[in-house]
Amino acid sequence: MRPQLQTSSLITSSITTNFTSKKCKPHRVLKVSAGSFSYQKFIHFALDETKRHTLLVPSPLQILDFAVFARPEFGVPIFCANFFTTASINIIVLDLNPLHNVIDQRGYKEKYFDRLIPLGLKYSELFPWGGKLTSESLKFFSPIVIWTKFPPSQDRYDALYSAFTEYYKAWLELIDQAPEEINASHVKCNSQAQHKYLTWRAEKDPGHGILKRLIGERLAKDLVRNFLFNGLDDLGSKGFLDYFPEYRCEDGSINEKRSILGRSFEDRPWNARGEFVGDDIEI
Template identity: 70%
Template sequence: MDLCSSLLATCLSSSLIKPPQLLTSSLITNSIVPNCSGRKRQSRHVLKASAGPFSYRKFIHFALDETKRRTLLVPSPLQEKYSSLTAMDGTTELKMLSFQAPKMRLLRSLSIENEAIKILDLAVFARPEYDAPIFCANFFTTATMNIIVLDLNPLHDVIDQRNYKEKYFKRLIPLGLRYSELFPWGGKLTSESLKFFSPIVIWTKFPPSQDRYDCLYSAFKEYYQAWLELISQAPEEIDPSYIKSNREAQHKYLTWRAEKDPGHGILKRLIGESHAQDLVRNFLFDGLDELGSKGIFGLLSRISPRRWICK
């Protein structure tokens, strides 16, 4: 939810630049564009009046089931405090889930669904000992519009660090290309925002359509499986300098997201200022304190002493 709102805000900003031409429809042929719904495109069904019966719950279920197939997933300590909240309207419920795994510092989701809006904010962060992108799915749906961001946010700079870009994203370009025609670029972004996106980012807007929802679910599954493959192959870092670099990069990302989050306004209207601030800082962007400079000693204390022995 937070990044979708942020992107919506940047579209209205005066300091905008055009996105890099990483994924263009001119590079796509019809033969590689999936008909995700199995229907003819001409028969696209447009949903009516409300946000409709569509739900993002199956996205969450897929991510959890797929993760459990590959690793030991256990509840995060955050789950004790953050599980559900009822909005001030007395009917809208905010549902939170959080887990961790041997290579995953945090897998967390926030979902909000009522007649007017449907929101999914799902992210997965690797532990600092593993250099892997951040899985990011931010979906915002109303009766008239969907604002979508789906990406494997790079942990480090893919604009200036060509080696890092090729290491993680060169083999994933075909995946992004398959969906770029189905999900056209959603609009201009600030240069600051672009630093946090990968070459395969899906940033798009579209009116309600069951066909598009089917395609979005297909894209979500493929992107998530690609991320799981990356994290499963990521070797454990033993050099403290690399671990520190990963920790700082993740902290920089969290700080930017928390500080630039216009979605805070939506949460404020739903649950009030105090709960909104707490949810943003301590759940959605958990790690701001742990991964910051004050948290370095706690991080290093968890590193096995054998890793400090020179070989």
């Protein structure tokens, strides 16, 4: 009897999108870590050779971690798609993550999200709220966030693809319509907001545990910092504890818990108008 090997499908993407001035035709430059070079030929060779010796069993585990940033001269949200799939469950986050607090800064919410509320409502009906979400995580999400869990289903996959395409097109439209910021202090503020977001994700992203089990702690840390959330060393010099001092342990290390402050929200904390309805939250 031939032995069986389980293969994992790990799909990880991190793309930085640059846009030129709106005064001329937008020119988009996508930066990917490997450039035009691809390791697909290496993988296909390894799989083909392995099949000569043993039986390969596909793994149901898949990950999509896809984030797209505009240059800090444009204060648009960050496109974010984090999908995790196993044989029994799908854990989904799809959002246009706000650069600035949409609960306190109503002007930012009105500028970028009010027109998108119908889109969020459309998919919130198809994808119910996925359970507890802490106030610490909530500060990085918008009123149109899709946070959901569901068992494998082709209908749900089709609906998720539809949501992904509509959200991404909506994000691109925001880019097309966004004026370029010329105020240096505003550009710096946007850059700091992007860096704070990357710092949080690089340290507290819920997919870290999965990556550690798949490829080990050292490689997982390198993948997260230098690929998935590339830009940590370019956009700013602050560390995680500079932004989030509440996570500092007595010995100066970072508390590894996912959440240590605030309340959890079992249900969607925004109403049909995109207004925040959560109580006693500190952002």
